[in-house]
Amino acid sequence: QVQLVESGGGVVQPGRSLRLSCAASGFSFSSYGMNWVRQAPGKGLEWVAVISYDGSKAFYADSVKGRFTISRDNSRNTLSLQTNILRAEDTAVYYCAKDREMWQWPVRGGSDYWGQGTLVTVSS
Amino acid sequence: QSALTQPASVSGSPGQSITISCTGTSSDVGAYKFVSWYQQHPGKAPKLMIYEVTSRPSGVSNRFSGSKSGNTASLTISGLQAEDEADYFCSSYTTSSTHVFGGGTKVTVL
Numbered sequence: 001q002v003q004l005v006e007s008g009g010g011v012v013q014p015g016r017s018l019r020l021s022c023a024a025s026g027f028s029f030s031s032y033g034m035n036w037v038r039q040a041p042g043k044g045l046e047w048v049a050v051i052s053y054d055g056s057k058a059f060y061a062d063s064v065k066g067r068f069t070i071s072r073d074n075s076r077n078t079l080s081l082q083t084n085i086l087r088a089e090d091t092a093v094y095y096c097a098k099d100r101e102m103w104q105w106p107v108r109g110g111s112d113y114w115g116q117g118t119l120v121t122v123s124s
Numbered sequence: 125q126s127a128l129t130q131p132a133s134v135s136g137s138p139g140q141s142i143t144i145s146c147t148g149t150s151s152d153v154g155a156y157k158f159v160s161w162y163q164q165h166p167g168k169a170p171k172l173m174i175y176e177v178t179s180r181p182s183g184v185s186n187r188f189s190g191s192k193s194g195n196t197a198s199l200t201i202s203g204l205q206a207e208d209e210a211d212y213f214c215s216s217y218t219t220s221s222t223h224v225f226g227g228g229t230k231v232t233v234l
Contacts, residue, residue, distance in 0.1 A: 035223070037170075037225075044127070044211075044213060044225060044226070044227045044228040045162070045164075045170065045213050045215075045225040045228070046225060047215070047222065047223040047224060047225055050222075050223065059220075059221050059222050060222070061125060061222060062125050063125075095169060095170070097170075100172070100175060100181070106217075106221045107217075107223075108156070108158040108217045109158040109159070109160045109175065109176075109215055109216065109217045109223055110158075110160045110172060110175030110176065111160075111170075111172060112172050112175075112181055114169040114170055114171075115169065116169055117169060
């Protein structure tokens, strides 16, 4: 069965960095675009970034552009999110989510599997 | 990338039908048929309920249906059940090849 397991969250000071990972299994990871979506405590969902199935292309939300970098290692079935210059407003649970469509780029929406999330807290 | 607009809350009695609206612009909801809906129970990951405006993934009850008119998409839950009580989020692909979510709607079963 499809499994997505995020890791790497924690408490970090403003201005510092954190690298989040998502271990994928149970499907052909290299065939699907992948997303990061976050949710601040008690708030709604916010789309963060998407990467193509081959890792060659990506798009970002304006709120993280220039600070966050999405990447993937298809040989290790792993998705990553490098988060730099963290701010208090980046505090959230970060989910990785698999796109529904195989070989589709750009990803047009409909994430059919989600991980359980990893909490990032930015605080001094 | 402004969030799509959803009502904060919607409620209904068991067996009734409710509709949740999701209003965007001609750059997102109105531009394509790529609107999705997610259900989220407290402490859980979101679950895909509708994609491409009207399509249901395998395993999702046919009590859930989607539609769109202009810049507004809608999710209808018919035959409301206690298990439907959750938060619901719409999402749309945009003309910038990014994605945007709505603020979320809390559904209460009276």
